[in-house]
Amino acid sequence: MSVNVLERSIEILLVEDNPSDVRLIQEAFKEVKLRNCLNVVGDGEAGLAFLKQEGIYQHAPYPDLILLDLNLPKMDGRELLEQIKKCPELHRIPVVVLTSSKAEEDIIRSYDLHANCYITKPVDLDQFIRIVQSIEQFWLTIVKLP
Amino acid sequence: MHINLQMIVLFSMAVVSCILGISIFQGKLRGPGARTVGAMMSAGCVWLLAFAFEIGSSTFNSKQFWDVVAFSICIMIPVAWLIFVLQFSGREILVTPKNVMLMGIIPFVFFLLVLTNPFHKLMWSGMTFDKDGIFLELKKNFGPLYWVFLFYSFTNLFAGVYLTIQMLVRSLNVYKYQASAILVASFVPVIGVLLTVFDVGDFARFDIGPISTGVATWIIAWIVFRLRLVDTKRLARDTVLERMSHGVLVLYEGNEIVYLNSVAERLLGRQKGDVVGSSLERHWPEWPGGCEKTTDHSEVIKEITIHRGDEVRTHELRMSPLLDWRKRFVGQVVLTKDITERIQSEQALRKYADQLEQSNKELERFAYIASHDLREPLRTISSYTQLLARRYKGQLDSDADEFISFAVDGAARMQQLIDDLLEYSRVGTRGKEFIEANTKELLERVLKALQVSIDESQAKISYNGLPTVMADTTQLCQLFQNLIGNALKFRSDQSLEIEIRSELEGDEWHFVFSDNGIGIDEKYFDRIFQIFQRLHSREEYPGTGIGLALCKRIVDRHGGRIWVESEVGVGSSFHFTLPQKGISEE
Numbered sequence: 249m250s251v252n253v254l255e256r257s258i259e260i261l262l263v264e265d266n267p268s269d270v271r272l273i274q275e276a277f278k279e280v281k282l283r284n285c286l287n288v289v290g291d292g293e294a295g296l297a298f299l300k301q302e303g304i305y306q307h308a309p310y311p312d313l314i315l316l317d318l319n320l321p322k323m324d325g326r327e328l329l330e331q332i333k334k335c336p337e338l339h340r341i342p343v344v345v346l347t348s349s350k351a352e353e354d355i356i357r358s359y360d361l362h363a364n365c366y367i368t369k370p371v372d373l374d375q376f377i378r379i380v381q382s383i384e385q386f387w388l389t390i391v392k393l394p
Numbered sequence: 395m396h397i398n399l400q401m402i403v404l405f406s407m408a409v410v411s412c413i414l415g416i417s418i419f420q421g422k423l424r425g426p427g428a429r430t431v432g433a434m435m436s437a438g439c440v441w442l443l444a445f446a447f448e449i450g451s452s453t454f455n456s457k458q459f460w461d462v463v464a465f466s467i468c469i470m471i472p473v474a475w476l477i478f479v480l481q482f483s484g485r486e487i488l489v490t491p492k493n494v495m496l497m498g499i500i501p502f503v504f505f506l507l508v509l510t511n512p513f514h515k516l517m518w519s520g521m522t523f524d525k526d527g528i529f530l531e532l533k534k535n536f537g538p539l540y541w542v543f544l545f546y547s548f549t550n551l552f553a554g555v556y557l558t559i560q561m562l563v564r565s566l567n568v569y570k571y572q573a574s575a576i577l578v579a580s581f582v583p584v585i586g587v588l589l590t591v592f593d594v595g596d597f598a599r600f601d602i603g604p605i606s607t608g609v610a611t612w613i614i615a616w617i618v619f620r621l622r623l624v625d626t627k628r629l630a631r632d633t634v635l636e637r638m639s640h641g642v643l644v645l646y647e648g649n650e651i652v653y654l655n656s657v658a659e660r661l662l663g664r665q666k667g668d669v670v671g672s673s674l675e676r677h678w679p680e681w682p683g684g685c686e687k688t689t690d691h692s693e694v695i696k697e698i699t700i701h702r703g704d705e706v707r708t709h710e711l712r713m714s715p716l717l718d719w720r721k722r723f724v725g726q727v728v729l730t731k732d733i734t735e736r737i738q739s740e741q742a743l744r745k746y747a748d749q750l751e752q753s754n755k756e757l758e759r760f761a762y763i764a765s766h767d768l769r770e771p772l773r774t775i776s777s778y779t780q781l782l783a784r785r786y787k788g789q790l791d792s793d794a795d796e797f798i799s800f801a802v803d804g805a806a807r808m809q810q811l812i813d814d815l816l817e818y819s820r821v822g823t824r825g826k827e828f829i830e831a832n833t834k835e836l837l838e839r840v841l842k843a844l845q846v847s848i849d850e851s852q853a854k855i856s857y858n859g860l861p862t863v864m865a866d867t868t869q870l871c872q873l874f875q876n877l878i879g880n881a882l883k884f885r886s887d888q889s890l891e892i893e894i895r896s897e898l899e900g901d902e903w904h905f906v907f908s909d910n911g912i913g914i915d916e917k918y919f920d921r922i923f924q925i926f927q928r929l930h931s932r933e934e935y936p937g938t939g940i941g942l943a944l945c946k947r948i949v950d951r952h953g954g955r956i957w958v959e960s961e962v963g964v965g966s967s968f969h970f971t972l973p974q975k976g977i978s979e980e
Contacts, residue, residue: 268774275781348770371773371809373780 258284258388261311263295263328264346265320269369273315273346276380282388287311292323296331299338311341313387316363318347318354326357333362340394342387404446407608411439414615430478431615434471438611441467441604464604465508465517469501469543471607472550475580478614479554482576483561487716487725490646491671504543517543548584555580572617579613582606641709641730644716649674649686652725661700661709661730684713684726691715691723697733707734754822761819765812772812776805807938811926814940818925821947826866828952828976833874833905834860836867837894840874847882857894861903864976869948876941877968881909883935886963902954902971910965919958945970953977 260277264270270288277286287308289295295316298305314332318325325345332338342364347354350368358366367383370376387393418432441464448460477497480488511517516539555577562573586606635642641658645651651669659665662678669677680700685691694713699706712729779801787795837857841848848855855878863870881892888910896905914922914929921927925943928935949956949970960966 266770266774268778272777272781348773369773371769371776373777373784376777 258282258313259309259311260284260286260313260315261295261298262286262288262315263290263292263320263325264288264315264317265290266317269317272373272376273380276377277384279377280381280384282384284384284388285309291321292325292328294322295320295328296323299332299335299341312393313383314341314343315346315383316343318345318349318358326361329358329361329363342391342393344383344387398449401446401450404442404449404605407605408439408442408446411435411442411608411611414612415439418615430474430481431611434474434478434611435615437467437470437474438604438608441471442608445604462508462511466505468604468607469504469508472547473497473501476550476554479557479576482572483557485557487644487646487652490650490652492650500546504539504546507539511537516540544587547587551580551584575613575617579610579617582610582613639731641728643674643728643730644725645674645684645728646725647723649681649684651677658728658730682711684711684728685715685723686726691717707732708737709733758819758822761815762823765816765819768812769809769816772805772809776802776809779805811938814926814938814944818940818944818947821869821944821951825951826868828864828866830862831865831867831870832860832862833865833870833896836870837874840871840878844875844878844882847879851882851885851890853882853885853890853892855892855894859896860894861896861898863903863972863974865952865972866948869951873945873948873970876945877907880941880968881907881911881966883937884909884911884966886910886912886965898974899971901974903974904969904971906967906969908965908967913962913964913966914958914960915962916960919960922958923956 262270262273264273274286274288277284287298289298294305295314297303298308299311299314301308316325316329320328323331325347329343329345332341332343339362343362345358345363345366346369347367348369355366364387367379370379412435415432415435418428418435444460444464444467448457448464451457451460477489477494480486507514507517516537518537518540519535558573558576558580562577583606635653635655638655639657641661642653642655643651643658644653651672651674654662654666654669662669664677674681680698682696682698684694684696688694693715694711696711696713697708698711699708710731710733712731714727714729715723716725716727718724779798783795783798783802787798834857837860841855878892881890891910893908894906896903898904918929922929922942923946926939927943928937928939945968946956949972953973953976954971956968956970958966958968
């Protein structure tokens with residue numbers, strides 16, 4: 249799958265229930281160089297359906313990167329993370345946990361479930377934008393993915 | 395009947411003894427062993443009278459009759475003497491009705507032997523009527539049992555002397571006088587009896603046995619009643635025992651009740667007279683057993699609950715063994731204390747403490763949850779005001795720019811407050827275990843973290859004598875960081891010097907962080923330790939006012955105290971203590 253990523257737009261799945269955060273992340277990605285497509289779902293079940301291309305997500309693209317909030321309605325982020333990492337078709341997709349929780353147990357649990365990285369949402373907007381840019385830069389340009 | 399001088403002497407002595415005896419029994423004269431002295435006095439009186447009558451009798455039969463009476467009476471005296479010494483020397487506990495009965499067996503046997511003497515003649519034989527001179531006298535040839543009796547009497551006498559000497563050696567000085575007087579008293583009849591028995595000099599004709607015994611009982615009476623120091627002590631002891639709020643029970647071997655005070659009477663629901671001399675188990679079904687149950691007869695403390703109708707009361711029983719001079723267990727003293735109120739108040743107190751702890755925990759949890767959950771919407775506000783500022787600054791009018799900047803600033807400040815509140819609540823909820831903490835190492839770690847600000851302010855920091863304490867190292871670092879951070883922040887124009895020292899005071903370490911900064915007015919000494927209290931405007935010195943409140947909470951959690959000494963323009967010294975051994979958590 250080593251197609252040149254630059255030739256098509258990057259598909260990102262954002263699993264986030266808070267619309268203000270969704271918008272903020274969208275705004276941050278607007279300021280990013282790469283051509284990207286941000287797909288948003290509001291809960292864990294929808295996230296899993298999207299990834300498995302089930303129901304309304306039948307034609308959903310296969311994402312290059314997943315941004316995952318932990319506290320979600322229906323199926324929460326931890327459970328979704330577990331499902332993703334258990335599934336052979338999905339477990340190679342890098343998952344960035346992006347949450348407001350600073351709790352030690354959340355961090356440990358996420359890495360135990362093979363999250364690729366854990367980021368706490370910063371309060372400051374500038375920092376937030378920097379972080380989104382870093383995610384983009386690191387995972388989509390620096391890191392070689394299969 | 396002839397009257398002579400000897401008889402007059404004997405009669406007068408008998409009268410004196412009689413009066414003294416009556417006074418004692420009427421309770422006019424009191425003292426340790428008073429009743430025994432009274433008994434001895436009465437016996438002496440009868441002996442004197444009998445002897446006087448014996449002398450005065452002109453017929454053989456009446457002389458013989460009075461002789462038997464006199465002898466029967468004098469048999470009692472050695473035992474009475476021994477009992478008196480036991481009582482006087484503080485061994486009353488041994489004088490139980492049972493023991494007195496046992497001690498009385500031998501004199502009683504001798505009494506029977508005296509009465510039956512005409513049949514066996516073992517006490518004396520060949521009583522003859524000696525018409526020597528003016529007076530008629532009985533001449534007796536003493537039989538073997540007489541010598542046994544004499545031996546028995548002397549054994550009693552010397553046992554008493556031994557106990558008195560022991561008392562003389564052991565007791566306080568105030569009693570030495572009395573003990574010495576008793577010794578003197580005890581030797582008066584000894585000499586008298588010896589002189590009579592062994593026919594020394596003229597005394598053979600003039601039996602001084604009863605006279606010397608009479609004198610001895612007077613001396614003893616004088617000791618007991620004139621030198622009433624012991625009596626006062628005893629009265630005081632009785633009063634203490636009766637008035638005290640504790641119940642007192644004195645038990646002899648086999649838990650036979652020897653004494654009980656009025657509180658114990660109420661506890662048993664019986665009067666003294668009904669229970670003294672009988673077994674405690676019979677009168678007190680709740681009795682849990684005391685020293686007699688332990689193998690080494692050590693002190694026992696037990697709690698029992700007693701149901702009286704609807705009322706349930708708890709009593710604490712403290713049983714102390716009574717050991718004799720050979721360390722043998724002879725009985726025990728039971729002290730009872732009604733601890734119902736104490737237990738009730740303890741329970742109430744524990745309940746309040748639990749409630750308080752519960753509500754504190756809830757409050758902490760509330761503060762934690764509130765600050766944690768407030769972060770989320772606040773982040774939205776602050777992000778979007780910042781986004782507004784970022785996208786539209788300079789594109790709207792200047793008013794809009796100002797409003798946006800106020801909103802951004804306010805959100806940022808609120809964010810800081812919530813973070814601080816969270817931090818503050820975490821001292822209680824997220825505290826770590828206390829471990830051995832090297833405060834010198836911790837301080838150096840903090841200084842390293844503050845290196846930039848220290849360099850910037852060119853502060854000179856000195857420290858010495860920093861110990862190892864039991865503490866939560868993270869919180870101790872926070873404490874040090876806040877105190878040094880404050881010193882750096884509130885520095886004056888002169889070059890900043892911070893001194894940190896500690897000293898062991900009693901069982902706690904006293905730390906002092908001194909600086910030569912701007913200082914604090916005395917009226918704010920308490921306020922600065924309250925949460926979000928500030929003394930300066932944010933423009934002068936930034937901050938939410940959490941630092942010292944956090945310090946106080948950390949020190950509180952460690953079981954210490956924190957306070958400040960300061961003078962405006964001179965500097966501040968922040969003091970706090972930490973227990974040397976640490977406190978067990980919660």
